[in-house]
Amino acid sequence: SAQYKDLKVGAIYMDAQGFYAGVRKGIQAGATDAGRKLEIIETNAQGDVSKESSFIDSLISAGVQAIIVSPVSADGSYRAIQRAHDAGIPVVCYNTCLGEKDMKEFVSAYAVGDPFDFGFKLGNAAAEYFLAEKKDAPKIGVLNCEFVEVCVIRRKGFEEALKAKVPGAQIVANQEGATLDKAVSVASTMLSSHPDLDAFFGEAGGATLGAARAVKSQGRVGKTVVFGGDMTTEIAQELVDFTVIKAVVDISGQGLGKLALAQAIKSIDGQAPADIKVPYEIDLYNTAESGKAWLEAHSDGIP
Amino acid sequence: MMNTAASQSPERTIIASIDGCTKRYPGVLALDNASFDVAAGEVRALLGKNGAGKSTLIRMLTGAEVPDTGTVRIGGEELTQSGSARAQEAFSKGVRVVYQELSLVPGMTLAENLFLGRWPRKAGILSYAEMETQAQEAMARLGLDLPPSRLVTGLSPAERQLLEIARVLLGKPRLVILDEPTSSLAAAEAEKVMTAVKRVASEGIAVIYVSHRMNEIRRISQSATVMRDGRIIDTVDVAGADTREIVRLMLGSEAAQAAKLETKTRESVVLEVAQLALAPKLSSISFKLRQGEVLGIAGLLGSGRTELLQAIMGVTSFDRGTVSVDGKPVGRPNYRRMLDAGFGYTPESRKEEGIVPLLGVDENTVSTNFFTVSSYGVLSARRMADATRRVIQRLHVKTAETDTPIGTLSGGNQQKVVIGRWVHANSRILLLDEPTRGVDVEAKAQIYAIIRQLAAEGRSIIFVSSEIEELPLVCDRVVVLREGTLKEEFTSPDIDQDAVMAACIVGH
Amino acid sequence: MSMEQAAKTPASAQRRRGGFTQHMNEISLFVAIAVLYIVFTATAGGFMTFNNQINILRDAATIGIAAWAATLIIISGEIDVSVGPMVAFISVALAYLLQWGVPTPIAFVFAIAIGAALASIAGILRAYFDVPSFVATLGLWSALRGTALFVTDALPVSIGRNDIVDMLDRPVLGVPPAAIIMLALFAVFAFVSRKTAFGRSVFAIGGNPHAAFLSGINVSRIRVALFAIAGAMAAVSGILLLSRLGSGNATAASGLEFDVIAAVVVGGTALSGGRGSMLGTLLGVLVITLIGNGLVLLGINPFFQQVVRGLIIVIAVLANIQAIKRGAARNKG
Amino acid sequence: MSMEQAAKTPASAQRRRGGFTQHMNEISLFVAIAVLYIVFTATAGGFMTFNNQINILRDAATIGIAAWAATLIIISGEIDVSVGPMVAFISVALAYLLQWGVPTPIAFVFAIAIGAALASIAGILRAYFDVPSFVATLGLWSALRGTALFVTDALPVSIGRNDIVDMLDRPVLGVPPAAIIMLALFAVFAFVSRKTAFGRSVFAIGGNPHAAFLSGINVSRIRVALFAIAGAMAAVSGILLLSRLGSGNATAASGLEFDVIAAVVVGGTALSGGRGSMLGTLLGVLVITLIGNGLVLLGINPFFQQVVRGLIIVIAVLANIQAIKRGAARNKG
Numbered sequence A: 001s002a003q004y005k006d007l008k009v010g011a012i013y014m015d016a017q018g019f020y021a022g023v024r025k026g027i028q029a030g031a032t033d034a035g036r037k038l039e040i041i042e043t044n045a046q047g048d049v050s051k052e053s054s055f056i057d058s059l060i061s062a063g064v065q066a067i068i069v070s071p072v073s074a075d076g077s078y079r080a081i082q083r084a085h086d087a088g089i090p091v092v093c094y095n096t097c098l099g100e101k102d103m104k105e106f107v108s109a110y111a112v113g114d115p116f117d118f119g120f121k122l123g124n125a126a127a128e129y130f131l132a133e134k135k136d137a138p139k140i141g142v143l144n145c146e147f148v149e150v151c152v153i154r155r156k157g158f159e160e161a162l163k164a165k166v167p168g169a170q171i172v173a174n175q176e177g178a179t180l181d182k183a184v185s186v187a188s189t190m191l192s193s194h195p196d197l198d199a200f201f202g203e204a205g206g207a208t209l210g211a212a213r214a215v216k217s218q219g220r221v222g223k224t225v226v227f228g229g230d231m232t233t234e235i236a237q238e239l240v241d242f243t244v245i246k247a248v249v250d251i252s253g254q255g256l257g258k259l260a261l262a263q264a265i266k267s268i269d270g271q272a273p274a275d276i277k278v279p280y281e282i283d284l285y286n287t288a289e290s291g292k293a294w295l296e297a298h299s300d301g302i303p
Numbered sequence B: 001m002m003n004t005a006a007s008q009s010p011e012r013t014i015i016a017s018i019d020g021c022t023k024r025y026p027g028v029l030a031l032d033n034a035s036f037d038v039a040a041g042e043v044r045a046l047l048g049k050n051g052a053g054k055s056t057l058i059r060m061l062t063g064a065e066v067p068d069t070g071t072v073r074i075g076g077e078e079l080t081q082s083g084s085a086r087a088q089e090a091f092s093k094g095v096r097v098v099y100q101e102l103s104l105v106p107g108m109t110l111a112e113n114l115f116l117g118r119w120p121r122k123a124g125i126l127s128y129a130e131m132e133t134q135a136q137e138a139m140a141r142l143g144l145d146l147p148p149s150r151l152v153t154g155l156s157p158a159e160r161q162l163l164e165i166a167r168v169l170l171g172k173p174r175l176v177i178l179d180e181p182t183s184s185l186a187a188a189e190a191e192k193v194m195t196a197v198k199r200v201a202s203e204g205i206a207v208i209y210v211s212h213r214m215n216e217i218r219r220i221s222q223s224a225t226v227m228r229d230g231r232i233i234d235t236v237d238v239a240g241a242d243t244r245e246i247v248r249l250m251l252g253s254e255a256a257q258a259a260k261l262e263t264k265t266r267e268s269v270v271l272e273v274a275q276l277a278l279a280p281k282l283s284s285i286s287f288k289l290r291q292g293e294v295l296g297i298a299g300l301l302g303s304g305r306t307e308l309l310q311a312i313m314g315v316t317s318f319d320r321g322t323v324s325v326d327g328k329p330v331g332r333p334n335y336r337r338m339l340d341a342g343f344g345y346t347p348e349s350r351k352e353e354g355i356v357p358l359l360g361v362d363e364n365t366v367s368t369n370f371f372t373v374s375s376y377g378v379l380s381a382r383r384m385a386d387a388t389r390r391v392i393q394r395l396h397v398k399t400a401e402t403d404t405p406i407g408t409l410s411g412g413n414q415q416k417v418v419i420g421r422w423v424h425a426n427s428r429i430l431l432l433d434e435p436t437r438g439v440d441v442e443a444k445a446q447i448y449a450i451i452r453q454l455a456a457e458g459r460s461i462i463f464v465s466s467e468i469e470e471l472p473l474v475c476d477r478v479v480v481l482r483e484g485t486l487k488e489e490f491t492s493p494d495i496d497q498d499a500v501m502a503a504c505i506v507g508h
Numbered sequence C, D: 001m002s003m004e005q006a007a008k009t010p011a012s013a014q015r016r017r018g019g020f021t022q023h024m025n026e027i028s029l030f031v032a033i034a035v036l037y038i039v040f041t042a043t044a045g046g047f048m049t050f051n052n053q054i055n056i057l058r059d060a061a062t063i064g065i066a067a068w069a070a071t072l073i074i075i076s077g078e079i080d081v082s083v084g085p086m087v088a089f090i091s092v093a094l095a096y097l098l099q100w101g102v103p104t105p106i107a108f109v110f111a112i113a114i115g116a117a118l119a120s121i122a123g124i125l126r127a128y129f130d131v132p133s134f135v136a137t138l139g140l141w142s143a144l145r146g147t148a149l150f151v152t153d154a155l156p157v158s159i160g161r162n163d164i165v166d167m168l169d170r171p172v173l174g175v176p177p178a179a180i181i182m183l184a185l186f187a188v189f190a191f192v193s194r195k196t197a198f199g200r201s202v203f204a205i206g207g208n209p210h211a212a213f214l215s216g217i218n219v220s221r222i223r224v225a226l227f228a229i230a231g232a233m234a235a236v237s238g239i240l241l242l243s244r245l246g247s248g249n250a251t252a253a254s255g256l257e258f259d260v261i262a263a264v265v266v267g268g269t270a271l272s273g274g275r276g277s278m279l280g281t282l283l284g285v286l287v288i289t290l291i292g293n294g295l296v297l298l299g300i301n302p303f304f305q306q307v308v309r310g311l312i313i314v315i316a317v318l319a320n321i322q323a324i325k326r327g328a329a330r331n332k333g
């Protein structure tokens, strides 16, 4: 029966971030769990739709049974995914996907931690923190990764949740800072231009950690705090420290990878989920203890 | 004795004229209110020291540059365009030029170079067949027997020069300008050029001929225009004027007599080359160089003199043979090891291989030996200036400061620095390849004197020159390189120009 | 060390047009391609399928179309590092034009004109203001990518259904139009570079700009024209990109300039100018594309693929240079 | 168009070393910096604070340290595009060394040695195998970035508490050590480039490699040394990066090579070799850093910042070239 057949699956990671190492581990673990021998053909689109498109074509040629992909762009990636779909290869989105209509047409399943929810949960946590600190007009600097669409949605979620509870909250700066080094430099500069900054919102891992580093090196511990996305060992350590980072939301790469593979196997076996969107739990870490727990669960550092 | 050539022949038809032209370059007045004309069928020599303004005058005629003031007329019509259109304009009026600096494209074929920018085409498509037939003919006229589809890259400097001359004879020229066409040629090849020039003139084409070689000028031109410091000094009837007089006009003062040759070679052999072979040019070269001796090497174009020097220096590797210094074989020569052994080498192309134009005279001088002007790798400005000044004084280099960029010096002075750097390095064996190429009479005489002086100090020198007439002035001994070996030997004072020449071309 | 090593390129190495050493380069690339085919066929599943060969052609088109123009630019002694952003920018500009209802063929013409005009800014800076082309195109690189991202907020610009655009992505007898266009343009460029005054002037300018100027070649105008052509070719790539993705994307074609330059130099064109061939570039494009495709099919770790690509570029150029040298040495005897 | 424009660089423009036109370049950069200061002080809140000035210095260090070595490389007529990946690679390698318990000072020495050794591979390829330095360092660029990403899975490599590393990020009298190291290295490089046989040989090689070789300068060895030095400087940057980020990051320093080359050429060093100055590069680094800092403070859209940077690089180089030309013209009289 199908259960014992080898799997040949194509996986495309969106860009060079540690998150995708987790996804890969998740896919492999998922295969082991399902008792299948897995051949995985993986590529990295480097955030470029044109590369992604050519990779998908290559994967079609390679005769993979399913493609697991985090599309770079909702509108930009549909053509290639359509080609895979037309070639009879089920496509499973994770993390990001196509627009609603295209998704229904071409995608078998979408393992998702909704980016709006992602921002929303963090916005809530931030709002609670500000209410507890009795700051009704906090000033917030954003370190963004808005060259990819999800990050824009994350910020929208964040803003909505925050403004709902703390209407006086205000985003006073929004600059790109997706890689750690860039984030440190930009966050430091923001602290110069806004000495009264109350918090940073890091839209992704590099931004979150970079903001924390900048707060420490600029001697602003206790005055400026950080809320951000994406767990890594270092962010968890900062959270355990609990002086700068106050809350982190995270979609586990491993968990998402596992889920995506499970959906892929189902799709290969002709049992695609009725509802394409398969939600994945977004975790909120807002205490030192939760940070410690994360570290224990991820001793190899892969998120 | 002297009368203006222009007044002689009333029926002259003026092909090109310059009227009251002035041209400034940063810091120099290269052309100072110059007026000049040349007529059909005339071969006009243009004489002057390095930097007198000859090339600048030529650039006016060819439209390569626009004069600051004054007008240029070709065939009675004034040049009006500017930029590259001006050169086109002059070209369409029949001006052709061989520039002093090489203007070939190495990566293209001979045929393509001959027609550079004006390739024959049919319906916009280049016609290689036609191009190559025409090229073959044009080259044959100068006795250049090379396949037109060959790349320029492999040509010797002399072959390149002939190719450039072949280029200007294409089409329908009215004025042909040759800026030092023979400076890189040996006598026999220079002969070919002069024959070609005479034929061109006889077809009613005006020729302007720049050269530092007086005997050539006497043979082909009727009148000579002398320039000095950007000004036209006079136009003289060549047949009627004696060389001393013309040189005086060029220099503005009496020329120094060439130093009398005093030979006192010592017996010890410093360099011995035995059975050296380097395919395809050198088959078996053996000679000895003694201390304090100036050994001249004569030979034809492509006889392989440059290759011989480069092989000895280890710049190129040879196939067989031994090189011994002070009686000890050096094994495979390696350039740096040869320098350490006390050798010094000056290349034949000063611009491409001799100087670093942007750097000062000082740095161009001391680069052969930084040790004496530095401690622990740190240069001492004072010691550098002192060392440079010593070289400048000994070699009579004309330069404003020790750190003037060498690119701004005249050719002769650049050459003196290139030799002077080995004086700074205290080299005892100097291999000089064409050290007087493109250098004016005054500087030439100074370079001869320098070479004799260095020999008198006990240094040994190999002197390669294509100007056979200068060999007796400098060398203690002359050997002739022919067919891959050293054939004849002449010893001072019995170095006879004609005999050397004959030895060079026997069998040709 | 010999003199040649001190010089920037072993110019003396190449003795005859179309001669042995010129072919040496192309032969060694042919061999490399053959080896790659054998290795990938044996090891990478699906490599030899018709579909995959078509994919290779399609991928080659992205690099190739830009590489033809880049070859001429590099032969003329210049460099253009703005290709990637130019392609992305044009795809965005074209998408907007289509959104505004400009008829498709006219929008294509506009797109090509915009590409040529923008690139010729770099050409003018180089030709008339002596700004090194690396600096001028680096400025363009930054400005174009920035503008495209700024205008679109990094979001794709959708064009909806458009028959002409869609047609450009629909295979003709199994062959994608992009590949056909690439090969047609190759023929044009190969012809221009060898058989027209313009093409030979480019070689002359690269080999000796001074001599080219003195012999009446309009050096400045040709330089500007070269960049304008490169812009137009980038625009063609941009149009094809739009048809492939169905939208204009400011983030697309990132790093394309590296692939293009790598293909050109792997193809044996000298960065110092004056020497190169279109056939070499075609082979270079194939090498680069084959490696990219094969490594993906083999399922090599994507990061490790970068390592392999870096090594292969260096090895290809190294082998090429050694082949030319050996050829020259053999010619001597 | 005049003859000079046909040539690659207006070499004849600069008549005297250390003369008027050389200073012209530096004066125009000083003016540019002064203007930037005035504009940003007036418009960008927090620009003139002590803290921000320190930030500028710290950011300058990242570009500067690599730019000193790059200046020498470009003066010698070569180019190095591998800086960014090299910095990231070293930060990762160092983080692993520290994880494995190598004593910190020894790990630093190792890191610098690794940087020098890897970069000298590119130098050897250039000096002894005639591979153009652009190709050699492009290969290195790809290989180093790929290796670093592959080994770390793009995850930061944590080093935990490390007093020596932390010290490197702790300001001394308000001044970050990175800035002090940058300025100290500047002094060393300025001295070496002007007062040592090595430095002058670099100029000679850039001005005319043939002539330099024939006058006995060991061209090959100096070329290798230059790349080794660049590798060592990138390693120093890598160490400082590690101290600033607290971890080794394979994705860090992306695009640094562009900033470095931009700073060098904005500083007036000619890409064609033979001409340039350390002071120019220092000013170029300041210009690039100031612009980056000011635009962030002003809250300009980050995509638009790219546009501004592109324009400024071109304008700076253009102004510089014009200033030199005008200086030369004025010298005429």
Ligand SMILES: Nc1ncnc2c1ncn2[C@@H]1O[C@H](COP(=O)(O)OP(=O)(O)OP(=O)(O)O)[C@@H](O)[C@H]1O
Pocket (backbone or CB within 6 Å): B025, B026, B028, B029, B030, B048, B049, B050, B051, B052, B053, B054, B055, B056, B057, B100, B408, B409, B410, B411, B438, B440, D012
């Ligand atoms: N492009 C230029 N830029 C600056 N100065 C120049 C330039 N060309 C020539 N000069 C200067 O103009 C003067 C006249 O030079 P020109 O080349 O006309 O002399 P020449 O008589 O041809 O000398 P030679 O015998 O050495 O060829 C010299 O001082 C030279 O340095």
Ligand SMILES: Nc1ncnc2c1ncn2[C@@H]1O[C@H](COP(=O)(O)OP(=O)(O)OP(=O)(O)O)[C@@H](O)[C@H]1O
Pocket (backbone or CB within 6 Å): B152, B153, B154, B155, B156, B157, B158, B184, B185, B186, B299, B300, B301, B302, B303, B304, B305, B306, B307, B310, B348, B466, C012
């Ligand atoms: N295109 C070139 N590139 C590099 N070196 C060259 C080139 N052409 C010639 N040479 C070198 O210059 C030397 C000149 O050789 P040539 O055939 O002119 O012999 P020669 O006896 O030195 O002649 P000449 O009378 O010109 O001095 C050759 O040995 C060669 O090494």
Ligand SMILES: [Mg+2]
Pocket (backbone or CB within 6 Å): B054, B055, B056, B100, B179
């Ligand atoms: Mg002259």
Ligand SMILES: [Mg+2]
Pocket (backbone or CB within 6 Å): B305, B306, B307, B348, B433
């Ligand atoms: Mg010679």
